[in-house]
Amino acid sequence: MKKLWILITRLCGWKFVPPQPDVEQALHRCVIIMAPHTAIDDFFLGGAYLWKLKVNCRIFVKKEFFNWFTRPILTHFGVVAVDRGNPRNGLVEQCVTMFEKESDFTLVVTPEGTRKAVKRWKRGFYEIASKAGVPIVMSYIDYSKKQMGFKGVMTPTGNFEADVAAMMHLYEDVTAKHVEWYNKYPEKPKNTYEHIGTHRHT
Secondary structure, X not given: OHHHHHHHHHHOOOEEOOOOHHHHHHOOEEEEEEEOOOOOHHHHHHHHHHHHOOOOEEEEXXXXXXXXXXXXXXXXXXXXXXXXXXXXXXXXXXXXHHHHHOOOEEEEEOOOOOOOOOOOOOXXXXXXXXXXXXXXXEEEEEOOOOEEEEEEEEOOOOOHHHHHHHHHHOOOOOXXXXXXHOOOOOOOOOOOXXXXXXXXXX
């Protein structure tokens, strides 16, 4: 089924941009952030790209998407149900444990946490990467160019505000499916774009 979806994605005109060597090296043990996220299409397109790269990934989706019909399909594609309304769901700790148990494990997260425009990115993905000791890989889906790829790799420094500002800067030239739902300039500190450890790939 995964191979069929990869083929369909290509037939629809989408291009998979090959990852740079540092990204390729990190892909099998990292937290991947996928942005911008404004449509359910992002899940299927991003999944096709990661399946093509043979990445053993898990994707978090709110539990409301799961029912008797969708559960087996979503589980097959590595989707994990999340109770986003529960601040005590212990999600960060669960993810860290997954990284500890598996040597080939990648977690995919949408940093906005929703398909609508947000003022700030959520902090969860950063906490997971920091506590698990794994890098953050920045992926993108550009609807104007019909291409998917990666912006680079970052090792968390512990300075969340500066690191996130640097990452968000790399997405300013990416076009979301619903541009009105993607805030390219959310709240962030000024003069923090230049950051050691962040590499831009185009």
